[in-house]
Amino acid sequence: MNISEFAKIAGVSKSAVSRYFNDGYLSDDKRELIEKAIEETGYSPSISAHSIKTRVTKLVGVIIPKLSSESISRVVEGISEVLNAEGYELLLVNTSNDSSKEISSLELFRNNRVDGVILLATMFSELHMSVLNKMRVPVVIAGQRLEGFNCVCHDDEGAAYALTKLMLDKGCRRPAMIGVTREDMAAGKARWDGFCKAVSEAGLEVPQRFAEVSKFDMESGYDRAKRILSRAKRPDCLFCATDTIAIGAMQYCREAGIRIPEDLMIASVGDTKSGRVAYTPLTTAHLHYKTEGSDAAEMLLLELKKHEPVGKSLRLDFEIIERDSTGKCETV
Amino acid sequence: MNISEFAKIAGVSKSAVSRYFNDGYLSDDKRELIEKAIEETGYSPSISAHSIKTRVTKLVGVIIPKLSSESISRVVEGISEVLNAEGYELLLVNTSNDSSKEISSLELFRNNRVDGVILLATMFSELHMSVLNKMRVPVVIAGQRLEGFNCVCHDDEGAAYALTKLMLDKGCRRPAMIGVTREDMAAGKARWDGFCKAVSEAGLEVPQRFAEVSKFDMESGYDRAKRILSRAKRPDCLFCATDTIAIGAMQYCREAGIRIPEDLMIASVGDTKSGRVAYTPLTTAHLHYKTEGSDAAEMLLLELKKHEPVGKSLRLDFEIIERDSTGKCETV
DNA sequence: CTGAAAGCGCTAACAA
DNA sequence: TTGTTAGCGCTTTCAG
Numbered sequence: 001m002n003i004s005e006f007a008k009i010a011g012v013s014k015s016a017v018s019r020y021f022n023d024g025y026l027s028d029d030k031r032e033l034i035e036k037a038i039e040e041t042g043y044s045p046s047i048s049a050h051s052i053k054t055r056v057t058k059l060v061g062v063i064i065p066k067l068s069s070e071s072i073s074r075v076v077e078g079i080s081e082v083l084n085a086e087g088y089e090l091l092l093v094n095t096s097n098d099s100s101k102e103i104s105s106l107e108l109f110r111n112n113r114v115d116g117v118i119l120l121a122t123m124f125s126e127l128h129m130s131v132l133n134k135m136r137v138p139v140v141i142a143g144q145r146l147e148g149f150n151c152v153c154h155d156d157e158g159a160a161y162a163l164t165k166l167m168l169d170k171g172c173r174r175p176a177m178i179g180v181t182r183e184d185m186a187a188g189k190a191r192w193d194g195f196c197k198a199v200s201e202a203g204l205e206v207p208q209r210f211a212e213v214s215k216f217d218m219e220s221g222y223d224r225a226k227r228i229l230s231r232a233k234r235p236d237c238l239f240c241a242t243d244t245i246a247i248g249a250m251q252y253c254r255e256a257g258i259r260i261p262e263d264l265m266i267a268s269v270g271d272t273k274s275g276r277v278a279y280t281p282l283t284t285a286h287l288h289y290k291t292e293g294s295d296a297a298e299m300l301l302l303e304l305k306k307h308e309p310v311g312k313s314l315r316l317d318f319e320i321i322e323r324d325s326t327g328k329c330e331t332v
Numbered sequence: 333m334n335i336s337e338f339a340k341i342a343g344v345s346k347s348a349v350s351r352y353f354n355d356g357y358l359s360d361d362k363r364e365l366i367e368k369a370i371e372e373t374g375y376s377p378s379i380s381a382h383s384i385k386t387r388v389t390k391l392v393g394v395i396i397p398k399l400s401s402e403s404i405s406r407v408v409e410g411i412s413e414v415l416n417a418e419g420y421e422l423l424l425v426n427t428s429n430d431s432s433k434e435i436s437s438l439e440l441f442r443n444n445r446v447d448g449v450i451l452l453a454t455m456f457s458e459l460h461m462s463v464l465n466k467m468r469v470p471v472v473i474a475g476q477r478l479e480g481f482n483c484v485c486h487d488d489e490g491a492a493y494a495l496t497k498l499m500l501d502k503g504c505r506r507p508a509m510i511g512v513t514r515e516d517m518a519a520g521k522a523r524w525d526g527f528c529k530a531v532s533e534a535g536l537e538v539p540q541r542f543a544e545v546s547k548f549d550m551e552s553g554y555d556r557a558k559r560i561l562s563r564a565k566r567p568d569c570l571f572c573a574t575d576t577i578a579i580g581a582m583q584y585c586r587e588a589g590i591r592i593p594e595d596l597m598i599a600s601v602g603d604t605k606s607g608r609v610a611y612t613p614l615t616t617a618h619l620h621y622k623t624e625g626s627d628a629a630e631m632l633l634l635e636l637k638k639h640e641p642v643g644k645s646l647r648l649d650f651e652i653i654e655r656d657s658t659g660k661c662e663t664v
Numbered sequence: 665c666t667g668a669a670a671g672c673g674c675t676a677a678c679a680a
Numbered sequence: 681t682t683g684t685t686a687g688c689g690c691t692t693t694c695a696g
Binding site: 334335336346347349350351353354377378380381382383384385386 | 688689690691692
């Protein structure tokens with residue numbers, strides 16, 4: 001059923017119907033007539049036809065690297081809550097960590113598919129920059145900082161610093177770290193930087209073999225922990241870039257008979273459910289993922305409404321949560 | 333830029349451009365001309381305008397009860413993989429367990445917003461049925477069985493039965509269960525049924541106080557476990573409807589000094605990450621969530637292509653995974 | 665194989 | 681306030 005047909009049924013003109021669904025420049029009688037006809041027919045206007053005229057789709061593209069991640073789910077949850085409240089729907093693209101799909105989605109979104117984009121990126125290449133600069137719809141970047149773009153991110157360096165310092169303050173003297181690739185500026189570089197800062201402030205150094213680069217999964221965490229911990233001279237504390245990596249490392253420790261926190265303290269960033277219920281509950285930095293999502297959405301909304309670039313960068317706080325993996329009381 | 337403008341730049345007619353992006357009834361020279369012009373201008377046709385004529389949106393609505401759930405993420409991942417490969421995008425709606433939002437999303441999708449819908453439902457009301465019957469686009473229901481609709485679900489009863497039987501076969505004689513509301517036919521009713529079947533086959537009975545209904549979160553699992561376990565006469569095994577509930581229950585046991593599996597065996601359904609790395613690794617039934625998603629997507633694709641209702645119901649298998657929470661060897 | 669022209673369902677001047 | 685009308689960007693006959 002289209003608007004003409006429906007207008008006929010309702011006994012009003014097309015324009016009246018259009019006005020009913022839009023500005024509402026309408027007398028009460030017509031309004032009633034239309035409402036009654038909607039009840040009967042279940043008519044609802046075609047969004048495509050609407051978009052073609054008004055150029056708004058009421059769709060926001062959300063690009064994520066993967067779905068089955070506690071943190072990412074929370075971010076999307078935050079986005080969805082804010083955007084839905086304003087009548088926007090989410091066009092969700094899961095790139096499965098495939099950078100080229102990230103690019104192609106951005107290109108797809110560039111023109112007319114969506115009103116705006118929220119990009120949960122991991123790494124930025126030249127290509128990213130070039131595509132991002134060509135976008136004709138507003139974009140907000142979440143989880144990473146990128147000069148010149150709207151973004152909301154976490155204090156990754158601060159969290160890593162605080163966690164490392166916490167262990168050093170408890171008397172640890174042989175710190176080790178399992179991080180992720182520095183190409184990821186947030187979970188990678190910033191967390192390495194925070195760790196290094198705490199270590200050098202304590203007047204310590206980290207031997208090459210105490211610094212491993214891992215992937216984002218448990219298995220990789222297990223493997224890197226094995227490399228670091230199976231040698232003669234072991235570290236006395238281990239900072240991991242993510243909870244998942246730390247859980248993998250703890251699995252190794254359990255098998256190898258390394259006691260946590262007695263033989264080795266462990267801390268990491270993320271505050272995931274697994275970390276809370278793990279064999280040894282994990283000391284971690286809680287990042288406000290849901291807030292990341294809702295803030296990003298609000299930023300986008302601002303651009304969408306005011307039509308003036310916001311161009312600001314938001315940095316979210318973190319909270320250190322001490323659990324058994326770093327010892328409950330001051331040791332040594 | 334629109335098609336006319338672009339056609340002029342390319343030096344061909346509108347129709348040629350249209351054909352290029354569609355059937356491709358086109359000579360090679362024109363094709364080349366158009367390709368070159370695309371390179372230069374980055375032109376891509378408006379999807380809205382396309383939809384208005386062809387009535388296809390290349391969008392599939394995916395309705396989920398919540399996002400931050402390991403199982404649901406995996407389902408959506410499966411959906412996304414299959415659908416993206418066929419050029420469809422996901423319009424994701426998170427209802428936050430709000431049944432009315434489920435209904436309103438279905439209504440939104442009913443007419444023209446999407447080409448098809450995948451519904452990850454939890455409970456079905458009269459209203460659901462009425463809206464579902466009015467849908468004009470194909471619908472697939474995932475995770476639940478609903479007579480007369482395409483669905484793909486799990487063998488919830490079988491999994492619950494197998495898990496319970498496993499514990500009883502190991503000598504347990506006082507079984508207890510923490511389930512969820514029976515209004516949820518899959519995670520609720522079916523799992524209760526499976527549990528009861530195993531229990532009665534063993535010639536046992538379950539006292540009222542050994543059967544608790546919980547919500548879907550850890551806290552609730554903790555609380556229900558406390559109710560069951562803090563009395564004098566305790567059960568010797570506990571079946572939980574979900575891993576999350578079981579984890580909550582294990583937390584209580586840990587605090588209360590109840591040893592698992594020595595004092596109490598625990599098993600549950602889901603095979604989540606937390607269960608694998610928990611204080612006591614959890615015996616569980618692995619459900620093929622990702623397959624659920626991809627199968628649902630393939631079912632939808634079939635309807636979308638053939639335009640003939642599939643109307644079948646798929647039931648997925650499960651796998652029992654024995655871990656420490658039920659003892660590694662045969663006890664008693 | 666090609667282009668002109670008539671719509672798809674809707675919105676927004678415009679004149680009433 | 682209202683209805684008429686000319687498009688929005690695209691597809692798809694139809695006649696060449």
